[in-house]
Amino acid sequence: MTRVRGNDYRVLDVPDLGTWTPRMSVSVIVPAYGGQDKLDLVLEALRSQSYPAHLVEVVVVDNGSVPPLRVPSWVKLVVCESPGRAAARNAGLAVASGEVIHWLDSDVVLTPRAIEAHMRWHHQAPYLVVTGYIRFTSAPVPARLPDDLESAFEPAEPHAWIVELVERTDGLTANPSRPFSLHVGGATSVNAALVAAAGPMDEELVLGQDTEMGYRLAQAGAVFVPEPQARAYHLGPTMRMRDKAPIDRVSHATVADRVPAYRWLRSHPGRQWKVPLVEAVVHADEGGYEDVRATVDALLAGTVPDVSVTLVGPWEGLERDRRAPLRDPALDLVLLQGHYAHEGRVRLAATDETDPAVPYVLRLPAGWTPAEDSLARLLDLAKEEGQGLVNVLLSESGGQVVTARLERTAAFARARVVLEPGEELDDAVDAVFGVRWVEGETHGFARQPRVPLGRRGAYRARSEAQAEAAKLRAEVERLRGQVDRWREESGKWRRSTVELRREVGTLRRQLAAAGRVQQGLRAALTASVKRALKRKV
Template identity: 75%
Template sequence: MSQDGTGVRVRGNDYRVLRPAEDFTPSLRVSVIVPAYDNQDKLDLALAALARQTYPAELTEVVVVDNGSAPPLRLPAVRPPGTRLITCDAPGRAAARNAGLAEAGGDVVHWLDSDVLLMPDAVEAHMRWHHAAPYLVVTGYIRFTGAAVPAELPDDLEEAFEPAEPHGWIVDLVERTDGLTDNPQRPFSLHVGGATSVAARLIEAAGPMDDDLVLGQDTEMGYRLAQAGAVFVPEPRARAYHLGPTMRMRDKASIDRVSHAFVADRIPSYRWLRSHPGRQWKVPYVTAVVDGTAGYESVRATVDALLAGTVADLSVVVTGPWESLERERRAPLTDPELDLVLVHGHYRHEGRVRLAEAAEADPAVPYVLRLPPGWSPGEDSLARLLDLCRDEGLGLVSVLLEESPHGVVAARLERTAAFARARVVARPGEDLDDVVDEVAGVTWVEGETYAFTTEPTAFTGRRSALRARAEAQAEIARLTKEVERLRGQVGKWRDEAGRWRKNTVELRRELSGLRRQLAAANRAQQGMRALLSITVKRALGKRPRT
């Protein structure tokens, strides 16, 4: 696939259709960004490992970001030729990565921690994928070693650092989703800062790392990359060794406690973190867009029905020329803009409604519903549409509301990530809905089947329905959390099994050494016996006969 987006198109996250060439001709530049804080010895090893990479040095730049080390870090003698050192005074790894990102000029950005040692062909394994498509996020496989930090880079990393533990949760995620291709709900979790590469145009679309977050910056950025149309690829041939455990491996419960408190506001796809039935979040799960110029009664019927529905994780954008409204009204009943004034006044203090000039939704919001004014969804209409879109992995659900000789009236539920992907790969003049159909899927449903109506709607009975759905969602959230807990327990068991395997390997090594020592002792004993026998025989041979 060429870098302009033409060629084979990935549907969902099934990157297997790309088939990157083994003998590709490198042409893309890669910027390796290495945030570092103290630990000069580990940084020296990481740069020495980068100097061994098989990907062309002339297409590689390395930006080391000293994040406030004392004493300041320095560049060692053994390093890639295109390496430079900058400083970042702002605390935190996200700020350091953003500082490196501002200096990067590559077509691909490769995040690398300063305590990760890449195998010689790791960068090349990443880049062969990026030469196949311009919208990929590729993550390598890191193994965690408890071996002592060597004084210099070993010739054979595997021999020096095995046995080592795998990145257990990544291996588990990849295995249970058929390599992330089986319509996973969260492939963006694969974006980890230790050894992940990203197409630079995706970062440009998604924005830099969120340095307001305390923890979870990698995952949050992975989510925004997914919203920008990314495809996530696990590459087992891109191998590396991490010197020591991660902070999360040392104290997972505490890390999750802090991380979940913040990422819940920013990652709507983590539904189990949003178990509260009615509160609002920084990034809503769905945004509805309604034309506010279609008359007060029509606009109010639609917006009020949306707000009364069972999906509380919602924002509504009402579009209109709000800035042009005059603030002083002397004759309200004869005002030609009265309906606009009424809509503006009715919703200006509603927290879930935003009055905007244009219908631009936040690109971080997973779903956008575009609904004609005057049409009211039923209490569960939006929830059912979201279920359909999510469960089928669709990019667009069109709702046929009315068909007449004058045309078709329809509502649209759009999945933001699918439309972002379509924009990346669309050819000039190509219909965007057709491209969405290729990369995700499109379907039509009947409005009547989903309880859309133009009849006046009463909201008196909706509170019980809202509570019932909220209780159901809370139960789903509880069960999801329990599943995550059990997965974590499985991960602990795997880690424990890994430690037992490690202990077994070490014990076998000790036994092997003891066997060698015992064999040497036996050989020495046999030699001593032979020597003693010869000595005795010689001694007896010299004795006088009697």
């Protein structure tokens, strides 16, 4: 199986349209609420696809239309009484049998080779999300599907933000931070196994379901592919085009809780989120109460507040010895359970399985404590270099190596898909994302407890730093004033020097003139004396 590194899908050998033999089936799921005239055109366009009809299953989900929608006999009709696109798509997904799921809105008309353009990618790898290019037309809705869609629906507007995203990231190949934004339900196809791994659409969300599901697909190992030859026309503007600001207001309020990648929506320094940025895993039976507590407390006190800790241990069967608690062989576990029972960011679990929606997992041995900024530095390294695994060498002695690991969930999910028999999982991660080793000491990891600074201490430290900064600013202003005075004084001296030079020049000229006069007098006197002496003689 061809392995895509990061999101650089260019390594896949995709055939030209019309030059290959399809074999995979696709289910096109069309949720609809009213709009029979537009739906009729959408279904006509699906019937006219170049992709083999026996490999195409069309599922229309009537989401409570009055009157009920009508569909041809070759279309599978599902009625979903629960309102909302997410519920309708999930109803269609439940009956879909295709190897690929193709989401399609009921007002999006595909060009004849659109599905073929999608499916040629899915034949190359089982972990792809392919999005077509939609253009938005304001042309009147025709009674029948035109033979020439371009002539009927142009001029039309492009899906501007998707075009800009693709162009800005070299087709999403240049290690983009959020390629899952490409997952839009209007005309996107996903491998069915990938959908099964990520789960159905979140029906609790009011808006933003496409983005949230795209994020979970990315977490499941997806590669996102923009396909310009899978063209389609949207009949009229979208709701987002009409009401972008209020839609963002609603979607951001709930999507932020589920998508840690939107860091700007998580500006609050202390609150918890449904899906944290990092889940740290610590085994409670690897050390005593003091060691485990030191590790957990250091994690919770770091500069990355968006973190949860999974404390692994035999909590279910833990029984307290109430008669002789100090001699209880499980006393340390009892203390840990009691200490963190009501800490919202600590979860007591029997296994080290983590939430697949969490983007990063830190596995840290008990007794090792990160400095306040250690986790943030590891995250920066993983993000900037696109690494799937950052190994931290904590100690090496007598042939024993102790490490911590920062794992990118998406990298490990894709590595499991492409893993060959007998291959180490970390090697597959290295192939699809990359693996990096760093020294624990240089990144602030130590084998001793740290005293957490705490909110009050952090506030005091910040206040002291601000006071010191204000003091330094005042000193800078004082020095600037002194420098200005020195400049003014030096200007005065400079002017005085110029005047003195002028006076010295004048005096020199006067002295030279006096010298010349003196020489003339001497010459005249000498001549007079010579004449007088001659007369006497």
